[in-house]
Amino acid sequence: MQQEVVLALLAKEPSHGYELRARLRQALGPLGEAMNDGQIYVTLTRMEKAGLVACEQAAGLPDRPDRKVYALTAAGQERVAGWLAEVSWPKPDLAEFHLKLIAAAAAGLADPLALVDAQRRELLRRLRDAQRAAMAEPDRSAAGLLLEGIVLRLQADLRWLETCERNWTVRRSK
Amino acid sequence: MTMIDGESVLRARGLRKEYGKGEALVRAVDEVSLDVAAGETVAVMGPSGCGKSTLLHLLGGLDRATGGEVWLAGQSLGRLGERALARLRRDAVGFVFQAFHLMDELTAAENVELPALLAGRSPRAARRRAAELLERIGLADRAGFLPAALSGGQRQRVAIARALVSDPLVVLADEPTGNLDSEATLEVLRLFESLHAAGQTLVIVTHDSRIAATAGRLISMRDGAFVDETRLTGGTTGNLGALAGLEG
Numbered sequence: 001m002q003q004e005v006v007l008a009l010l011a012k013e014p015s016h017g018y019e020l021r022a023r024l025r026q027a028l029g030p031l032g033e034a035m036n037d038g039q040i041y042v043t044l045t046r047m048e049k050a051g052l053v054a055c056e057q058a059a060g061l062p063d064r065p066d067r068k069v070y071a072l073t074a075a076g077q078e079r080v081a082g083w084l085a086e087v088s089w090p091k092p093d094l095a096e097f098h099l100k101l102i103a104a105a106a107a108g109l110a111d112p113l114a115l116v117d118a119q120r121r122e123l124l125r126r127l128r129d130a131q132r133a134a135m136a137e138p139d140r141s142a143a144g145l146l147l148e149g150i151v152l153r154l155q156a157d158l159r160w161l162e163t164c165e166r167n168w169t170v171r172r173s174k
Numbered sequence: 175m176t177m178i179d180g181e182s183v184l185r186a187r188g189l190r191k192e193y194g195k196g197e198a199l200v201r202a203v204d205e206v207s208l209d210v211a212a213g214e215t216v217a218v219m220g221p222s223g224c225g226k227s228t229l230l231h232l233l234g235g236l237d238r239a240t241g242g243e244v245w246l247a248g249q250s251l252g253r254l255g256e257r258a259l260a261r262l263r264r265d266a267v268g269f270v271f272q273a274f275h276l277m278d279e280l281t282a283a284e285n286v287e288l289p290a291l292l293a294g295r296s297p298r299a300a301r302r303r304a305a306e307l308l309e310r311i312g313l314a315d316r317a318g319f320l321p322a323a324l325s326g327g328q329r330q331r332v333a334i335a336r337a338l339v340s341d342p343l344v345v346l347a348d349e350p351t352g353n354l355d356s357e358a359t360l361e362v363l364r365l366f367e368s369l370h371a372a373g374q375t376l377v378i379v380t381h382d383s384r385i386a387a388t389a390g391r392l393i394s395m396r397d398g399a400f401v402d403e404t405r406l407t408g409g410t411t412g413n414l415g416a417l418a419g420l421e422g
Contacts, residue, residue: 028415028418028420030414031414031415031418031420032415032420033415034413034414034415034420035415035420090419117402121404124383124386124387124392124404124406125387125406126417127383127384127387128387128388128406129414129417130414130417131363131384131387131388132388133414134360135360135363135364135367135388139357146418147414148356149418150414150417150418151356151384152356153417154383154417155383155384158383159383162221
C-alpha cells in the first residue's frame with residue numbers, strides 16, 4: 001500500500017490501525033478482499049520511523065490488543081498536501097503487446113490475429129469479472145465507482161484490439 | 175409458447191441478405207448459420223455496418239432473407255405468408271431497440287400492456303401482466319409516468335418489459351445500451367442478467383463489449399459473416415484488485 005494513501009486516510013482524525021483498514025475496505029469493496037491486513041501496520045511503522053506519523057499508546061482494553069492510535073505529524077500533513085496537488089496517472093503498457101505483434105509477424109512465429117484473439121478473450125474474461133462485481137454493488141457505492149473505472153479502461157483496451165485486428169487483417173492480405 | 179425439448183429456439187442456415195445488383199451488390203449478411211438453445215444468452219458483436227442489425231431483423235422475421243433459412247419455434251419463416259409471419263412474430267418474439275420506441279402519449283404501464291391487448295388478451299389480464307412486469311423491473315412506482323418523465327435507463331427497462339408481455343420464446347435486442355450512459359447501462363445489464371437467470375432466451379446484437387462480456391456466448395461478426403465464437407464460462411480470474419493497480 002502506498003504510504004500517501006494511508007497518510008491521507010489518517011488526515012480525518014487520529015485513528016487505530018483497524019479503523020484505517022475498515023475505511024480502506026469500505027472504499028475498495030470486493031477489490032480490497034485480497035488485501036493483506038498486515039501491510040497497513042508495516043506501512044504505519046515505516047512512516048512512524050520517517051516522522052510522518054506519531055503513535056500514542058491508548059489506555060487499552062484487555063480484549064483489544066490494537067491499542068496504538070496514529071496521528072499525522074506536521075511533516076505528514078505536508079506530504080498529504082503535496083500528494084493531493086500532484087498529478088499522476090498509471091501508465092498503460094501497450095508497447096509490449098504492440099511489439100509482440102510486430103515481432104511475431106516479422107519472424108513468422110505466430111499469426112498476429114491469433115494473438116489479438118487470445119488477448120481479447122482474456123480482456124473479456126476480466127471485463128466479465130469486473131462487470132459482475134459492479135452489478136453486485138449497490139447504486140453509488142464507492143467501490144462501484146472504482147469498478148466502473150476498471151470496466152471503462154478494459155473497454156478502451158478492447159477497442160484498441162479491434163483497431164489492431166482491422167489493421168493486421170489489411171496487412172496480412174497484402 | 176411451448177417448445178419441443180432439445181430443439182433450438184432459433185436456427186439459421188446459410189442466411190444471406192443482399193442489397194443492390196452487379197458491381198454495387200452488398201452482402202449485408204453472408205452465409206450465417208446459428209443455433210440458439212432455450213435459456214441461452216447470445217451476444218453478436220461487431221463494428222457498426224457489419225450487418226448485425228440486418229441479421230437480427232432476419233432472425234425476428236422483420237425482414238425477408240435473400241437466401242438461406244430461419245426457423246423460429248420450429249417454423250420456417252420463409253414459408254410463412256405475411257399474416258402468419260406477423261402472428262408468429264407477435265407471439266414468439268420480443269423486440270428491444272436502441273431508441274426504445276415507446277409511445278410518447280402512453281404511460282409506462284399502457285406501453286407495456288399494448289402488445290398484450292393487440293394479441294387479444296382481455297384488458298384486465300393485460301393490466302395485471304403489465305403490473306407484474308413493472309414490479310419485476312423495479313418500476314412499479316413509475317407505472318403512471320409518461321416516457322418523457324423517465325430516465326433513459328428507465329425507458330429502456332419499460333421497453334424490455336413490453337418485449338416480455340407476451341411471454342416470448344426469444345427476446346431480440348438491437349444495441350439496447352447504445353443510447354445509455356454507464357449507470358443506465360448497468361441497470362439494463364442487471365435486468366438482462368435476471369432475465370437470463372429466469373431462463374429467458376436472449377439474442378443481443380451490440381458493439382458494447384460490456385454486454386458481450388456478460389453473455390454466455392459471444393459471436394464476432396465482420397463484413398456480414400461470423401468470424402469468431404467465444405464461450406465465457408468457467409470461474410473468475412479472481413484478481414480484481416490487480417486490475418485497479420492494487421498489489422495482492
